[in-house]
Amino acid sequence: MKRLHRLTAILVKLQSKKVVQAAELADKFEVSLRTIYRDMQALTDAGVPIGAEAGTGYFLVDGYSLPPVMFTEKEANALLTAAKIINTNNDQSLINEYKEAIDKVIAVLKTTQKEKLEILEQRIFTYTRTKDNPSNTLSVIQQAITDFRVLEIQYTAASKQFTKRRVEPLGAYFTNNVWVMIAYCRLRKDYREFRTDRIINLIETQEFFPPQAFTLEDYYKRWTEMYNSSSSSQ
Known part of the structure; x- marks a missing residue:
């Protein structure tokens, strides 16, 4: 990659993330850390307000915006x-x-x-499976995840049991043509998974829950450990 293209790509990366580490950029562009340091200095010399924090990474100073991105x-x-x-x-x-x-x-x-x-x-096609119960809640769930907003849902479980509960949405994943929300359920007082196509009604409440350290990787690691422990005890 030519240096001009790399500098432009670095700017886009800086605008798309709050903080970017030098090692991350070096891996992405397959160059040395020294090259990334030189690139950052070149951007700074060109007037781009880039901040740096030891042990954290680089970031664009608030208020700076890039020209509209052009796509190849x-x-x-x-x-x-x-x-x-x-x-x-x-x-x-x-x-x-x-x-x-x-x-x-x-x-x-x-x-x-x-x-x-x-x-x-007109010349590419993807097969669409028939949607028996399509949902229309994912965008609200995604916003609630990042806003730490409590949701009130009316939900029908696989057993056909209908419940109304308040949940703290933490993540979502897509599997077998279905979106699934991972949330802390206040009714069951534990983590639960909810298929969005079984959510009959969803209300955004005015209540917020405290941010917590949650990642899907940690969630599935915990789930796998619990599953293996349960299987070995049988």
Whole structure:
């Protein structure tokens, strides 16, 4: 990668994340740490307000914004293909939000790029399975995860039992054409998983819960350990 392209890519990376580590950039661009240090100095010399904190990483100073991002044809093609895949998922809110995002991407493309994208749009296809019970709550759940907002849901379990409960949403994953929300359930006083297609009604409350250190990796590690422990005791 030429240096100019790398510097531009570093700027995009800085704008997309709160803090970026030098080692992360070195791995991404397959260069040495010394090269990254020189690149950062070059950007600073060019007037880009980059802050640095020892042991943390680099960041853009608040208030600085980059010019609109321009996409290559391959990047635009990848986004269009992702949109096709998104359309096959079972949550309508995700489809709607992604469509809005794609429209903004297309708006900044050159005329020739738009024409090529129209051709590609007509020539790629993803199979859509019939959605028995599509959901429309994922965008609200995603927002609640990052806002630490308590949700009130009316839920029908696999046993057909209907319950009303307040939950603290922590994560979500997609499997077997279904979105699943991971949350701390105040009714059961433990972590629970809720299929979004079984959420009959969802209300955003005005209550917030304290942020907690939660990652899907840690969650599944704990679940695996519990499962293995249970299996070995049988």
